[in-house]
Amino acid sequence: MAQPNSLTTPPPGSDVHMVPAGAPEPVHSAAFPPFETHTFLAQLIWLALAFGLLYWLMANIALPRIQGILHDRSARLAADLDQAQAMKAEADAAGEAYAKSLRDAQGKAREIAQGTRNDLAAAAETKRKALEAELNQKIAASEATIQSRTQEAMGNVRSIASETASAIVERLTGQAPDQASLDRALDSTATAH
Template identity: 45%
Template sequence: MAQPTQATTEHVPASEHGGGFPPFKAETYASQLFWLALCFVVLYAMVSKIALPRMAGILADRRSRIDGDLAEAVRLKGDADAAVASYEKALADARNRAHTIATETRERLAAESEAHRKSVEAELADKLAAAEKSIAASKTAAMANVRGIAVDATGAIVGRLLGKAPSEAAAAAAVDHVLKR
């Protein structure tokens, strides 16, 4: 059986590493500037040839989509405005038709009511005239009966008061004399 080995780390002093941070060493400036320029040129070429055209395409697509959406929104707003105008016109027409119908109905009902009122008034006038004729006939008949009753009553009263009944002609003449006054 093998025994496990243990790794040990020792601390090495900084003087043994070769003295300082390599980018700050003056001997490596030229090679660092060369690699910096080379990496910059490669990255610049990749960005300008690959990334920027893709981004420009994306931005152009987005701009065209936004312009299309704005044009569609303007068209839809125009359609909505036209629909609102058509709705308002239809509403105004409906109100005018309703007003016209109400006016015609009111006038027709007023004419019917006036005709009905006139027919009822004529019927009542006919009934009133008939009633007045009936009352006049009844009054005439009653007055004729009253005269006869008055003549009989006069004869009876005078007969009781005087003890002798007057002649019917004398009682009738007395009643006629009183009625003429």
């Protein structure tokens, strides 16, 4: 024999929950629990106590900590801004010092370059004058050499001309010419040219 099932099975598709046999049926109330009028006073008291406790915690613990953090942060920001301003002033001063030293170095470089140019120009002028003097000496010596050789050559030409003229006159006339008349003829020919 089969024992009776202690649970009653609802028919398929019904909205009934399974309840053990012999258990009392649950009581359903119609209102949402926070809106039940018989618990309003207790709910308002707990609301006031929770709000007061939360307000006290916020005012005495959380807000002072947040205020301290904000104060520390603003103090740190102010210190960082002051430090940045000081570093900027130092950087500006260093930049000015660098620019001044650069201008001074450029001025010195220009002075050195101008001095070097002047020294080189003076050395070149001295060397040019020395070379010019040496060249003038060589030209004068060359001219003197040329003149002495020209005179020597002219002396040789005169003796060759004298010998040649004497040989020609002797061949044509058969007699040797008089040296004095030959010298006069050569002198008159030399002054004509």
